Amino acid sequence: MVDDNALLVLKKRYLIKDVRGNAVETPDQMFERVVGFVAGAEEMYGDKGREEIGYDFFHMLRNLEFLPNSPTLMNAGRELGQLAACFVLPIEDSLDSIFDQVKMTAKIHQSGGGTGFSFSKLRPKDDVVASTMGVASGPVSFMTVFNMVTDVIKQGGTRRGANMGILRIDHPDIEEFITIKNNPEAMNNFNLSVSVTDEFMAAYEKGIRFPLINPRTKEETKTVDPRELIQMIAQSAWKSGEPGMIFIDTINRENPTPHIGAIEATNPCGEQPLLPYESCCLGSINLAKLVKNGEIDWRRLRELTHLGVRFLDNLIDINRYPAPQIEDISRRNRKIGLGVMGFAHLLIKLGIAYDSFDAVKTAEEIMAFIQAESKVASNLLAKQRGVFPSYKGSVWEARGLRQRNATTTTIAPTGTLSLIAGTSGGIEPIYDVRYSRVLFGNIKVDIVDPLYRNAREKDNNEEQMKKIFRRAHDVAPSDHLAIQSAFQKHVDNAVSKTINLPQDATIDTVVDVYLRAHRMGLKGVTIFRDKSRGAQVLSCGTQQAC
DSSP states (O other): OOOHHHHHHIIIIISOBOTTSOBOSOHHHHHHHHHHHHHGGGGGGTOSOHHHHHHHHHHHHHTTSEEEOHHHHHHTTSSSOOOOOEEEOOOOSSHHHHHHHHHHHHHHHHTTOEEEEEOTTSOOTTOEETTTTEEOOOHHHHHHHHHHHHHHOEETTTEEOOEEEEEETTSTTHHHHHTGGGSTTTTTTEEEEEEEOHHHHHHHHHTOOEEEEOTTTOOEEEEEOHHHHHHHHHHHHHHHSOOEEEEHHHHHHTOSOTTTOOOOEEOTTSSOEEOTTOEEEEEEEEGGGGEETTEEOHHHHHHHHHHHHHHHHHHHHHOOOSSHHHHHHHHHHOOEEEEEEOHHHHHHHHTOOSSSHHHHHHHHHHHHHHHHHHHHHHHHHHHHHOOOTTOTTSHHHHHTOOOSOSOOBOBOOOHHHHHHHTSOOTTOOBSOSEEEEEETTTEEEEEEOHHHHHHHHTTOOHHHHHHHSOBGGGSOHHHHHHHHHHHHTTOSSOBOOEEEEOTTOOHHHHHHHHHHHHHTTOSEEEEEETTOSSSOSEEESSTTTO
């Protein structure tokens, strides 16, 4: 069912272990544990057919057609019981708020979740602190506290925590924030993103200076040249892969519950914008399993979409939340994030090049279908179980559509999940036909793409294989963006996607990616230039493959 690398990942992270650290359950037993717990939620609503639903859940998990986020696989049916992957915690401009959230972060990381924060409300460095007659140390200094705490808390004893640190483009300390990762040792437990506003992008386009605003006084501290600031972001990203960008106004235009509040931050990989204290459970359909006789099996995709929505909705009810305020807003909005993995493998099986018009067309067709069917599924659940409690005042009430969930779709990176499923990650192209991957920070494994291996064994035409097996660095930035855009058009939340650049890419190319991404209506963008870091998770397995 699973290959050797998948079994390594399962034993290391997901399967129950004895006191000596040896796995005491098989992958099938893990799926039985998860399904037994998740299907139990059916009884809360008096729904009949728990055994039938449980069988359907088990069948799709065991066949690797769908997998939920890692905390569900690790914790379902166990004492910890924390099932969500994504959290956003608010950081207010006080020591009490900051250190309350440090403690909350530790609890979330211990349970397997990842945390996102906006540090934009913190007063800038050297600003006045009236209570002590001293000066403030600024957002970046407090980020180092969260980073240190993350370093010593292992998630569920199996992996280190992950954070997203966000600062608004108009914060006076934005230049310090942008250049943090120029030091490769700095903030090693954080992904960083600049929260970019429409006002800033308009100033860039017009070539006019842009004001930086002290969040404490709401007064302008100075103005900057937006073109110089974007160059600084691009240069840092070119050098280290960070920071990324989130387009915060685009995100809030599609906020389904604006009456509850504005979104300021996302989860660590950027695909899940969330309100303060919100959490979200994610799951991904394995598209590579849905090619039958050279065509997409739309019937099974519909079934998996409905099952996936029901599975994820159940998680909200049986989850053991880390804090009451997280439970409250998560249950009120009932956000879920159903997405996909194996998109590149689906294209290969269909004989479609990743960087082609047909690939973009296929992406739109698939995600539009999942989006529509997920809304049908959420509507059916609303009829059985009721709408989400924050429905009144939401965009769904305004549209006259009764929904069980404020959001239903998200595209996650599916890093280890796609390794378990033996397929390509998220909506990314294959990294290479042969490559090395670092697991758990220190275990290097060599991977040969299974579809490539099968094609070679069949002695397929080399030119045809080169056309179909498009590697990440073969794909032009505009084609990466086109695929991200095709999915984003039909996704409630956001899309985790890396714009892979070859080692010789220029800073101007990075700037161009940013501008295109904003104009295309994307919610965020991340670039990674090959070999821009001394150590990276993925690398070419052989010189010939590079």
